[in-house]
Amino acid sequence: MEKFITANIEETLPGSKWQAFGKIYRIRHKSNIKQWLLGVLVVLIIVMFLPWTQNIRAKGTVTTLRQEQRPQEINTVIAGRVEKWYVKEGDFVQAGDTLLRLGEVKVDYFDPELLPRTKQQITAKQQSIEGYKNKANTAVTQAKALAQGRELKLQSLENKLQQQYLKVISDSTDLIAVENELSVYKRQIAAAQLMLDSGSISLVDFEKRKVGYQNASAKRISSQNKLAQSRQELIALRIEMNSAVQEYTDKISKAEGDRYSSLSSVASTEADVAKLQNAYASYDIRNKLYYIIAPQSGQITKARKEGIGEMVKEGDMIVEIVPDHVQYAVEMYVAPMDLPLMDTGQKVRFIFDGFPAIVFSGWPSSSYGTFAGRVSAVETSVSYNGKFRVLVTEDPSEKKWPSLLRMGGGANGIALLKDVPVYFELWRNINGFPPEYYKPSAVKEKDGGGKKDK
Incomplete structure (x- = not known):
């Protein structure tokens, strides 16, 4: 037992009666862990230096840029x-x-013949206007006739005045002749008195001369009366002329007054017609409503x-x-911290609800199923949710948005910022730093798009 324990497993394995050693241990197998670890490390180092596109994520909904295209x-x-x-x-x-x-539902408009009856009122008022205009024209004609009559009357009176003036001159001349004759008779009667006293003439001759003197005196009184009467008639003619002028002036003024009264009635009736036409148009429009x-x-x-x-x-x-014809846009809300990073013309990638996508946020060119857009407007006032609203429209230089988009659908937006190495992005996220500020410059292109100025 002690020998078995201390023996080398490689020496014991071939002659061992236990087959489990051959199943469990691969004694002669060489390990490649070092090579794998080294390869993974090299790959990680290479990945750390790959470019990474900084981005801001924000959720939004499908809408439209134009107000008249919204529900x-x-x-x-x-x-x-x-x-x-x-x-x-x-x-x-x-x-x-x-x-x-x-x-x-309103009583004022229940009459089914409201429009024809209003039209009849307008026609009647218009005919009344024509009548007033004709009356005004008649007054003008009457005033002209009166003016002509006044001229004729004044000419006639002027002729009579001239005749009467000549008559006054004639009567004054006759009076002068009679007075001359009376003065002669007066001298003769004085001479006759002296002659009678001296006896040169008879009493009969003296009486004849005295009668002649008395006749001349009577004739002078008659001439004086006649001259006074002629002058009185001249004054009466002048008064008659002034009276004629006043009379015709009154008549012409009355005709002018009738004319202006008719014109005033025309204006008043035209105002009534305008009101009725306004009412008629309102009734007509109401019928269409x-x-x-x-x-x-x-x-x-x-x-x-x-x-x-x-x-x-x-x-x-x-x-x-x-509306069925809509220019779609996406409204998304960004936090106040990210607002300085958003600007008009900036590129945004979208993932629309219902459209599958494979997204690599740092490598947008490698993503699949995303759609491009450009920031169209950035609102400067905060919304009800404490964020700022950004409107993004379709980028005409990229793939068109799906035709099956509908108003109110969800969209996940990825705003693309600056390209940085992967290690820098990891370091930024670890330290909690915001993405680098980037403001796109407007570069005119044939397709109307823009490109980033890095």
Whole structure:
């Protein structure tokens, strides 16, 4: 027993009756552990110097860059009652398709002949405008006729005034002649008195001369009266002329007043017509609003009013429509610490829900199933979740995004930063340092993309 214990196993094995030694121990096998360890170490050292793309990971959802391409509510502008549905949830519609017909619920619009009757009121008002315009034109014609009549009347009175003025001159001339004659008779009567006193003439001759003097005095009084009467008639003609001017001025002013009154009625009636036309247009538009029309092509979802006869108020949501032609984008949220690392034009790789992918975050070119994007906008205000929203659109220079993407789908984003060695990235993560700041420069390319400036 002691010999067996102290004997070399290699010497004992061949002659041993125990076969287990041959099964368990491989005595003559040489170990390669050293070579493997050395090879793995060399590979690790090589890997440490391989380039590694720094990145930031952020979860996001599929959306669209343009507001009009996002799911939108279709609301009713007027209050009404549901009368008929033309679509159901899940249907695809084209822009302009009728979705729903509403019925009227306001008493002011119950009249089925509201539009024709409003049109009749407009026509009547327009005819009234024509009548007022014709009345104004008639007043203009009347004013012109009165002006012409005034001119004729003034010319006639002017002629009479001229004649009367000549008559006054004639009567004044006659008066002068009579006064001259009276002065002669006066001298003669004085001479006759002296002659009578001297006895040169008889009393009969003296009486004849005295009668002639008295006749001349009477004739002078008559001429004076006639001249006064002529002057009075001249004054009366002038008064008549002023009266005629005043009379015609009053008539012309009244005609002008009627004209301006007609024009005022025209303006007032035109205002009424404008109000009626406004009401008519409103009624016409309201009739069209009874039919809810699809604003764009898409799928009908989330019907809020179902039953026939249900009431809806102004602004109530009827259904939601999801557009079918969408320029997809991804909205993702980054932490405030990573916000300085994000900038417009930066490259991002995405893994979309439902699309398998093999990802090597440090070697994006070796990944499979990821899709490229570029940062389109970085919001400067914090969102409700305490992070900042970043919008990323499809990179036109890379593989197109899947056509089966849908709004609201999940996306896992990997924002690509600077290329560094693997050992540097390990050292950075061990020390908890952030990725190196990198700001992409806008480089114009034919495909509209950009490349990183390292």
